[in-house]
Amino acid sequence: MGRPGLMGNALLIILRAILKAVFEMKLVELSGKEKGALDVGCGDGGFTMRMAAHFRKVIGIDNGEERLKLAEVEKRTLGVENVRFEKQDAQHTTFAEDTFDIVYSRRGPTFYDELFRITKSGGYFLTIGIGEKDAWGLKEFFGRGQGFWTWKTSALAQAKEILQRKGFVVLYGQDFLFDEYYASYDDLNRFLQGVPIFEDFDSEKDRRHLEAYAAKFQTDKGIHLPRHRFVAVAMKEREV
Ligand SMILES: C[S@@+](CC[C@H](N)C(=O)[O-])C[C@H]1O[C@@H](n2cnc3c(N)ncnc32)[C@H](O)[C@@H]1O
Numbered sequence: 164m165g166r167p168g169l170m171g172n173a174l175l176i177i178l179r180a181i182l183k184a185v186f187e188m189k190l191v192e193l194s195g196k197e198k199g200a201l202d203v204g205c206g207d208g209g210f211t212m213r214m215a216a217h218f219r220k221v222i223g224i225d226n227g228e229e230r231l232k233l234a235e236v237e238k239r240t241l242g243v244e245n246v247r248f249e250k251q252d253a254q255h256t257t258f259a260e261d262t263f264d265i266v267y268s269r270r271g272p273t274f275y276d277e278l279f280r281i282t283k284s285g286g287y288f289l290t291i292g293i294g295e296k297d298a299w300g301l302k303e304f305f306g307r308g309q310g311f312w313t314w315k316t317s318a319l320a321q322a323k324e325i326l327q328r329k330g331f332v333v334l335y336g337q338d339f340l341f342d343e344y345y346a347s348y349d350d351l352n353r354f355l356q357g358v359p360i361f362e363d364f365d366s367e368k369d370r371r372h373l374e375a376y377a378a379k380f381q382t383d384k385g386i387h388l389p390r391h392r393f394v395a396v397a398m399k400e401r402e403v
Pocket residue numbers: 203204205206207210224225226227230251252253254268269270271272
């Protein structure tokens with residue numbers, strides 16, 4: 164990432180940290196030594212292992228082989244025993260119905276039907292999702308991007324609506340907006356190669372759009388990129 168000024172950098176770090184801290188606080192509030200949790204899209208498992216201390220057992224699933232290898236190495240290094248990592252597609256997992264007290268997706272996929280199926284009745288689902296304003300100006304220049312066509316309304320409102328329709332009761336929902344600044348065109352270009360804002364990002368083919376964006380959103384702190392996340396917490400309704 165680029166190097167914003169000292170103040171801008173500090174603010175960005177603080178806002179990002181607040182988002183992550185709120186999610187973690189909500190998860191820890193609902194945790195318990197008798198409970199089992201599922202981390203959907205666990206990546207390199209760093210967060211999964213941090214949460215292990217709060218649960219009887221945590222399973223982390225991801226469809227990325229390399230990330231899971233890193234997770235296994237780190238698990239052995241740290242000697243964490245109540246965590247298991249599995250390569251699984253979050254859309255169709257192998258878990259039985261009503262398996263987990265808590266299912267969470269921290270910036271991972273949210274296949275709501277599957278999440279609902281494997282969460283116990285009275286159990287919880289938590290997520291950090293991508294808001295509709297994330298990198299919005301950039302997506303407008305490109306005329307495409309993650310959620311460009313479908314997020315006509317609030318992504319949080321949509322997530323809440325889907326969760327309710329599937330049978331969850333939404334307990335909490337909050338948007339988090341923050342600004343990033345990239346020191347140069349090359350920094351922004353490199354960043355876009357490693358994130359799913361444009362799944363099909365191509366440095367050469369997209370050069371014209373990116374140069375136009377960089378010129379328009381150049382500020383004294385760097386090239387501005389607005390970011391948007393939300394946190395949602397829901398409970399699967401108890402069967403009566
Ligand atoms: C942005 S990363 C988040 C990683 C981790 N949860 C964190 O907060 O650091 C999203 C993860 O979701 C995983 N993922 C994406 N689609 C998936 C799917 N269909 N099934 C399982 N994992 C998936 C990716 O491989 C990636 O590791």
